[in-house]
Amino acid sequence: xxxxxxxxxxxxxxxxxxxxxACELAGKEIPRFCYHERLSIAGNCRMCLVEVKPGPxxxxxxxxxxxxxxxxxxxxxxxxxxxxxGVMEFLLINHPLDCPICxxxxxxDLQDQSMAxxxxxxxxxxxxxxxxxxxxxxxxxxxMTRCIHCTRCVxxxxxxxxxxxxxxxxxxxxxxxxxxxxxxxxxxxxxxxIDLCPVGALTSRPYAFEARPWELKKTLSIDVSDAxxxxxxxxSRGREVLRILPRINDDVNxxxxxxxxxxxxxxxxRRRLDKPWIRRxxxxxxxxxxxxxxxxxxxxxxxxxxxxAGDLVDCETMFAAKKLAGALGxxxxxxxxxxxxxDTSNLAAVSFxxxxxxxxxxxxxxxxxxxxxxxxxxxxxxxxxxVKAGAxxxxxxxxxxxxxxAIWLGTDLAVLGKLPQAADDVLSAAARPxxxxxxxxxxxxxxxxxxxxxxxxxxxRDGWNGxxxxxxxxxxxxxxxxxxxQQGGIADLVAAKPKLVLSLGADxxxxxxxxxxxxxxxxxxxxxxxxxxxxxxxxAAFTEKxxxxxxxxxxxxxxxxxxxxxxxxREDWTILRALADALGVNVGFDSFEQLRAAMIAEVPALxxxxxxxxxxxxxxxxxxxxxxxxxxxxxxxxxxxxIARASETMQRCSAELLHGEDFAExxx
Amino acid sequence: MADRHLEPDTPExxxxxxGFAFNAAWEAKARAAIARYPAGRQRSxxxxxxxxxxxxxxxxxxxxxxxxxxxxxxxATYLDMPVIRVVEVATFYFMYNLVPVGRFHVQVxxxxxxxxxxxxxxxxxxxxxxxxxxHTTDDGMWTLTEVECMGNCASAPxxxxxxxxxxxxxxxxxxxxxxxxxxxxxxxxxxQEPGRHTVEPLGGPTTLTEMVTANHDYRGEW
Numbered sequence: 001x002x003x004x005x006x007x008x009x010x011x012x013x014x015x016x017x018x019x020x021x022a023c024e025l026a027g028k029e030i031p032r033f034c035y036h037e038r039l040s041i042a043g044n045c046r047m048c049l050v051e052v053k054p055g056p057x058x059x060x061x062x063x064x065x066x067x068x069x070x071x072x073x074x075x076x077x078x079x080x081x082x083x084x085x086g087v088m089e090f091l092l093i094n095h096p097l098d099c100p101i102c103x104x105x106x107x108x109d110l111q112d113q114s115m116a117x118x119x120x121x122x123x124x125x126x127x128x129x130x131x132x133x134x135x136x137x138x139x140x141x142x143x144m145t146r147c148i149h150c151t152r153c154v155x156x157x158x159x160x161x162x163x164x165x166x167x168x169x170x171x172x173x174x175x176x177x178x179x180x181x182x183x184x185x186x187x188x189x190x191x192x193x194i195d196l197c198p199v200g201a202l203t204s205r206p207y208a209f210e211a212r213p214w215e216l217k218k219t220l221s222i223d224v225s226d227a228x229x230x231x232x233x234x235x236s237r238g239r240e241v242l243r244i245l246p247r248i249n250d251d252v253n254x255x256x257x258x259x260x261x262x263x264x265x266x267x268x269x270r271r272r273l274d275k276p277w278i279r280r281x282x283x284x285x286x287x288x289x290x291x292x293x294x295x296x297x298x299x300x301x302x303x304x305x306x307x308x309a310g311d312l313v314d315c316e317t318m319f320a321a322k323k324l325a326g327a328l329g330x331x332x333x334x335x336x337x338x339x340x341x342x343d344t345s346n347l348a349a350v351s352f353x354x355x356x357x358x359x360x361x362x363x364x365x366x367x368x369x370x371x372x373x374x375x376x377x378x379x380x381x382x383x384x385x386x387v388k389a390g391a392x393x394x395x396x397x398x399x400x401x402x403x404x405x406a407i408w409l410g411t412d413l414a415v416l417g418k419l420p421q422a423a424d425d426v427l428s429a430a431a432r433p434x435x436x437x438x439x440x441x442x443x444x445x446x447x448x449x450x451x452x453x454x455x456x457x458x459x460x461r462d463g464w465n466g467x468x469x470x471x472x473x474x475x476x477x478x479x480x481x482x483x484x485x486q487q488g489g490i491a492d493l494v495a496a497k498p499k500l501v502l503s504l505g506a507d508x509x510x511x512x513x514x515x516x517x518x519x520x521x522x523x524x525x526x527x528x529x530x531x532x533x534x535x536x537x538x539x540a541a542f543t544e545k546x547x548x549x550x551x552x553x554x555x556x557x558x559x560x561x562x563x564x565x566x567x568x569x570r571e572d573w574t575i576l577r578a579l580a581d582a583l584g585v586n587v588g589f590d591s592f593e594q595l596r597a598a599m600i601a602e603v604p605a606l607x608x609x610x611x612x613x614x615x616x617x618x619x620x621x622x623x624x625x626x627x628x629x630x631x632x633x634x635x636x637x638x639x640x641x642x643i644a645r646a647s648e649t650m651q652r653c654s655a656e657l658l659h660g661e662d663f664a665e666x667x668x
Numbered sequence: 669m670a671d672r673h674l675e676p677d678t679p680e681x682x683x684x685x686x687g688f689a690f691n692a693a694w695e696a697k698a699r700a701a702i703a704r705y706p707a708g709r710q711r712s713x714x715x716x717x718x719x720x721x722x723x724x725x726x727x728x729x730x731x732x733x734x735x736x737x738x739x740x741x742x743x744a745t746y747l748d749m750p751v752i753r754v755v756e757v758a759t760f761y762f763m764y765n766l767v768p769v770g771r772f773h774v775q776v777x778x779x780x781x782x783x784x785x786x787x788x789x790x791x792x793x794x795x796x797x798x799x800x801x802x803h804t805t806d807d808g809m810w811t812l813t814e815v816e817c818m819g820n821c822a823s824a825p826x827x828x829x830x831x832x833x834x835x836x837x838x839x840x841x842x843x844x845x846x847x848x849x850x851x852x853x854x855x856x857x858x859x860q861e862p863g864r865h866t867v868e869p870l871g872g873p874t875t876l877t878e879m880v881t882a883n884h885d886y887r888g889e890w
Contacts, residue, residue: 164750164752164753165750165752166752167752167753167755167756168756169674169755169756169759169760170672170759170760171759171760174672179752180750180751180752180755181677181737
């Protein structure tokens, strides 16, 4: 623990800290461009210069200098001030003065720091450098003349994403950042370079020229595009959410989000259900709320009601529907739309017990039936970290492009009963072994065999729980906590032949199996579910209602409402409350607060932000896994939910990045 | 300097160079270069392999050689590393040619010492012979490039032609060198000043004169 002095403040800093970190601990702001906490140190922008004694009599780059015992650091001396002014002046030599037309304006590190640390005037009269535009795909807009060569994007793609697709070509003044042959950046997390870019060189293409940061209302929310529950910020203006940015949460998403989470936002304004619809003579016709409720009431379902929860709904909606079904006398609730019927009697067996930050420290990982890159890009990033630290990864399932060395154990699930020697040796010797059971594994009934494997290799030990279920739907864990699971899965609902099926934005279910039922779709997009519905009640998307979400770890998180739903659409719980009146039953709540209180009274864990406690893993059943994993559930990463399917950006990503259509534009 | 660019990746380029592979001689050298580094660190040999690839391309095209995109991809596959990292190296160093060059790549130094000693005349002499900066002559013989300091300041002005330096040039001496090269001969590399061997002072030593004939110990005289 070296002791250093920063501007006369004496403090102890952790072993291995840099001078920059020491200054931050002392509460001093150090300007920087290339340095980033989550990337390797480059030391090439020189903005973080400070004066350090003992040492050479010149300013030193604090980001790359280890803090050492007895250092005397000055961040306020005349030398530091002039050094910063000098560096800033050099950076601005080749930086265009186009802030008024730059999308980074108002949230630009260079702008802010030139105000704080620059000279205030230019002495440069020569020609400025200009760089040709580089194509980086449908998500990233480039203006490479603005680039200050911090190489954060290069380091991100190499270190975090694990896909070497961005590089710095040429040298010196002629240096240019580009993707290889200007191909589109095709990683699932590629757009995080937009946040990393300290200037306006890499900006968001779909959001180009939409708004200035100071016009936007910022709302804290939770991403619903996958089951990771990334923490996001919704930036809205008026009635529209204009963009989605990640929030820092080291337990969940660090500070990254997937491209789908970020760019499905334009889907929120397209194909929206903004008025009720009723199917008359096989055709959907627009109706009023009163007509729609009357139509539902005419069904007179009695207790023949079933509820199918979609992948994006919040716990409050599911609870309200559960109460409604309960008041009618039914408990036919199911959220696993595609027919999965794994055992949910113990939720510890289906949640991500190791936690995302915990999986980073695993030293042996078995992945059963999960293409992590597209099913949970944020978990993939964590596993890359684990592999860098020496973890070995074994994968059961069809091969996909990992970004780290992995050993493929084939597609036959029988391998779980008897691992090959190599895997057996590693797992037996591992101190922190883990298993991740993905969607394909759940679907093929590998839960029992995975639990048996967990028992055999003692995946649960002192201070370590290595058993993980990885879900694909944001609503899954919340649904399971609220009892949205039948013994036989959705087949039980089909067998019960309900008169009325309430579909809470369920777009992946096969409604042809409910041919005899009246399907009431309560959702926000005119997608597969709405096409199959008899009555459509327009509801709110995740940005338009407050809600509780539980991610695959069992982490309870709250999202806030950013904007109002369009047209006649209403928040889901109000629709369900009104339906209760229409059907003549009492659900016991009249306001959102009452609803939430009732939900928390029933499932207390949903009232506490943070990891829910599911207890210990169950004993492994005797069942043996058979069959083989032929495919993964997600065929198209960019089009997994109704919001993304409605999004033009996601459609274009799918066409260009996955299906190879050519949209490349000529340089502007 | 800033005019370096990659040759565009066209179907013709792919057709011509897509099947590139080291021949036996360069393959052996490539293996030797990789063997210099510990196992798993094979990508450290990227600079050597790019050089070998450029030389083989040169042999195949009877030029100094250059690095088409498919050849860089071959090197990347050969070393099991991302192509973008190979391209970064190739674009960084000026001795890798990114576009086709002629039989002889004439690199005229124009930095201050050479300029003071008459590099403008050298450049003019090159232009006199039909060369243009950054271009290859129509007969495919000469490519002219102006470069920054090559470290031959004591025998300025100089040009570098393929692997050899020619120093102490005048327009006439350069002409003689180029004529010899064009005739298929190998002119003497290094200084072109008669009587001079390397960069020793003209007209005999001016310092350490006692050392010329015998090993003299100066230490007592300090």
